[in-house]
Amino acid sequence: MQHxxxxxxxxxxxxxxxHLAGVIAMIEEGRPCVDLAQQLHAVESAITNAKRVMIQDHMEHCLADGVGHGGKSAKxxxxEFKAMAKYL
Structure with a gap:
């Protein structure tokens, strides 16, 4: 389902x-570890933010709207929320 x-x-x-491709290239070039750590942090932040947006969207639209419009029971x-919570 597209959201x-x-x-x-x-x-x-x-x-x-x-960013990850950049980190790989930096490692192969022998760049300083501080530069690598900074880029790895950027990769981690981008993935964390993507996951957060996806989970929030799921909670708002799939869970809340589904219950509100009779699509899902509260149970x-x-x-479903408990299954998603392990990825928070």
Whole structure:
């Protein structure tokens, strides 16, 4: 299912992909560890932000709207939330 947030998530992941490719190139070039750590931090942040946006979107649209419009029972929504919570 495509959500409105998915294009933003893809953009964030592409940014992380670019940073990761840069880190690999930096390692191969023998760049200083401080530079590598900085770029790895950027990769980690981009992935964390993408995950956060995806989980928030899921909670707002799949869980809340599903229960609100009769698509899911509260029990089913809670079970789904618990499954998602392990990735927070």
């Amino acid at each position: 409105a947030s998915h294009p933003d998530i893809v953009k964030r992941l592409k940014r992380a992909h670019g 089913d929504a809670l079970s």
